[in-house]
Amino acid sequence: MMFVAFALFPIAATFGAEAYLIDLFRRIMIFAIAALALDLLVGYGALVSFGHAAFIGIGAYAVGILAASNVSDMIISLPLAIGAAALFAYLTGTICLRTRGVYFIMITLAFGQMAYFFAGSLAPYGGDDGLTLAMRSTLLGFAPFKHDLLFYYIVLGCLVGCYWLCRALVISRFGRVFRGARENPTRMAALGFDVFRYQLTAYTISGALGGLAGFLLANATDFVSPAYMSWHRSGELIVMIILGGIGNLNGAIVGTVAFLLLGEWLSDLTENWEMIFGPLLVVIILLARGGLLGLAAQMAAWYRRENILSVGDFIAAVGRYLRQLARRTIKSTLQTSRSRSRG
Amino acid sequence: MVEPVLRLEALHKSFGGLMVTRDVTVELAADELHAIIGPNGAGKTTLINQISGLIAPDSGRIVFGGRDVTALPAPERAALGLARSFQITSILPAFSVLENVALAVQARSGSSFRFFGRASSEEALNKPAMAALDEVGLADRADVIAGRLAHGEKRALELAIALAMEPKLLLLDEPMAGAGREESQRLITVLSRLKGRFPMLLVEHDMTAVFALADRISVLIYGQILTSGTPEEVRADPRVIAAYLGDEME
Numbered sequence: 001m002m003f004v005a006f007a008l009f010p011i012a013a014t015f016g017a018e019a020y021l022i023d024l025f026r027r028i029m030i031f032a033i034a035a036l037a038l039d040l041l042v043g044y045g046a047l048v049s050f051g052h053a054a055f056i057g058i059g060a061y062a063v064g065i066l067a068a069s070n071v072s073d074m075i076i077s078l079p080l081a082i083g084a085a086a087l088f089a090y091l092t093g094t095i096c097l098r099t100r101g102v103y104f105i106m107i108t109l110a111f112g113q114m115a116y117f118f119a120g121s122l123a124p125y126g127g128d129d130g131l132t133l134a135m136r137s138t139l140l141g142f143a144p145f146k147h148d149l150l151f152y153y154i155v156l157g158c159l160v161g162c163y164w165l166c167r168a169l170v171i172s173r174f175g176r177v178f179r180g181a182r183e184n185p186t187r188m189a190a191l192g193f194d195v196f197r198y199q200l201t202a203y204t205i206s207g208a209l210g211g212l213a214g215f216l217l218a219n220a221t222d223f224v225s226p227a228y229m230s231w232h233r234s235g236e237l238i239v240m241i242i243l244g245g246i247g248n249l250n251g252a253i254v255g256t257v258a259f260l261l262l263g264e265w266l267s268d269l270t271e272n273w274e275m276i277f278g279p280l281l282v283v284i285i286l287l288a289r290g291g292l293l294g295l296a297a298q299m300a301a302w303y304r305r306e307n308i309l310s311v312g313d314f315i316a317a318v319g320r321y322l323r324q325l326a327r328r329t330i331k332s333t334l335q336t337s338r339s340r341s342r343g
Numbered sequence: 344m345v346e347p348v349l350r351l352e353a354l355h356k357s358f359g360g361l362m363v364t365r366d367v368t369v370e371l372a373a374d375e376l377h378a379i380i381g382p383n384g385a386g387k388t389t390l391i392n393q394i395s396g397l398i399a400p401d402s403g404r405i406v407f408g409g410r411d412v413t414a415l416p417a418p419e420r421a422a423l424g425l426a427r428s429f430q431i432t433s434i435l436p437a438f439s440v441l442e443n444v445a446l447a448v449q450a451r452s453g454s455s456f457r458f459f460g461r462a463s464s465e466e467a468l469n470k471p472a473m474a475a476l477d478e479v480g481l482a483d484r485a486d487v488i489a490g491r492l493a494h495g496e497k498r499a500l501e502l503a504i505a506l507a508m509e510p511k512l513l514l515l516d517e518p519m520a521g522a523g524r525e526e527s528q529r530l531i532t533v534l535s536r537l538k539g540r541f542p543m544l545l546v547e548h549d550m551t552a553v554f555a556l557a558d559r560i561s562v563l564i565y566g567q568i569l570t571s572g573t574p575e576e577v578r579a580d581p582r583v584i585a586a587y588l589g590d591e592m593e
Binding site for chain 2: 168169171172173174175176177179180183184186187189190191192193194198201
């Protein structure tokens with residue numbers, strides 16, 4: 001359903017003639033790919049990677065560096081972008097996955113920052129300032145990314161592909177072992193599974209998908225910079241999946257859409273939009289256990305319980321809820337004051 | 344003489360200055376149910392952990408199926424057919440009961456590096472899993488989330504998981520721990536039905552269970568084997584009565 005909405009969106013946008021919206025949604029879908037990759041680790045393996053932006057950055061830099069050397073055919077650059085990110089994931093994963101919990105978070109963060117500073121020191125490729133893409137990737141002389149709408153649908157295709165891949169992984173034999181490792185690693189070892197190998201494989205796949213996102217991002221922005229890899233970006237990705245609902249692939253996409261649209265909208269309203277954005281995120285995350293999807297499920301259950309069919313029903317139900325809340329608050333206040341006066 | 348399934352040769356293990364396993368030598372014959380009893384802190388669980396490979400002994404050898412496995416990590420020992428249940432229930436609480444067992448079947452049937460296909464609808468995994476659940480009397484609870492089972496049912500699930508691994512040797516670490524009288528009676532029935540199908544090494548506090556099930560009993564005290572023998576021999580051994588059984592015999 002979400003994908004249909006994405007697919008239909010450009011048609012709606014052409015009526016409104018807002019070309020920048022297509023740009024925005026393309027960006028959203030690219031980050032949704034990265035968020036899916038991260039949710040695979042966080043949601044299904046309890047591996048909270050705080051360095052996921054590094055994979056995006058590596059994918060993007062692969063495109064940028066190749067373009068600077070006049071290699072723009074994606075037959076070369078796409079496998080290289082994905083391969084480099086996967087290799088980085090594999091190498092760092094062999095170290096990171098020896099640790100658990102907070103240590104895992106810290107060490108993935110450290111590797112992420114390492115990649116960030118490394119990119120910043122690449123003087124021939126712009127250093128801290130980044131590097132403008134000489135040209136977008138081509139395919140055997142053909143330039144699919146030149147045409148905005150075609151590019152949009154390619155990104156959508158990638159997103160659908162990644163979603164399908166992640167879904168298949170999670171329910172497969174492999175995914176079952178991977179999810180089991182989150183639940184009880186000791187039991188898994190006693191069953192004969194070498195948990196580390198499964199986690200490393202998942203980590204590498206996740207890194208590869210991050211690399212794909214980076215490849216698309218570089219082409220979408222015509223620009224690569226170390227900022228793509230900063231820990232802010234990694235943090236944003238985590239916020240996106242928490243916002244949407246962790247451990248649910250739909251949640252990763254919903255969270256990305258909500259996060260980026262909210263940011264976009266607020267930054268239109270005021271310059272200091274982050275001052276509103278931060279508290280708003282806190283409120284949503286506090287109120288909605290299980291993210292926006294969890295909230296939607298709670299709302300649906302409430303609708304069913306209250307038997308809401310019309311706007312009138314809705315207002316009445318909200319009224320009931322508020323009255324109940326007020327009664328409860330007054331009661332507890334009275335109780336506290338009574339016990340205080342007694343004491 | 345037939346080669347024993349499991350042979351522990353002069354195992355030693357200490358944690359700091361504390362000797363928890365001293366010079367333990369035990370042999371387990373092919374269709375035997377061998378029980379290890381002993382007071383709290385005698386080193387029973389430590390011994391099981393060494394056999395299953397969760398901790399390494401300081402010295403001595405563990406020979407399983409004629410092969411020296413002393414240096415082998417736990418997953419590889421499990422792959423050889425060494426299954427165990429845990430004293431503290433060790434299941435996957437968010438998985439369904441059936442999935443818990445199907446995962447054990449999966450561990451011994453082909454590679455788990457398969458990225459496509461829905462694992463939960465693989466008949467080749469579900470059917471043996473259902474059979475194992477049937478044997479411990481949990482078949483009707485197959486779709487329940489494992490974390491919601493009653494304590495005794497969790498113990499039975501542990502057993503089903505171990506069964507589904509088609510073990511060549513089953514290590515049972517206090518399967519009755521925390522189970523009520525009725526539940527342990529049920530588990531005893533299940534275990535006695537399984538007896539003879541494969542060798543079992545049972546560590547247990549419940550003396551009713553031990554004397555009802557065991558072919559042979561070894562008594563472990565302060566990490567050391569005090570004596571080994573048939574239940575009758577052990578029951579009559581004055582040293583055992585003095586050291587351990589005394590209270591219960593009175």
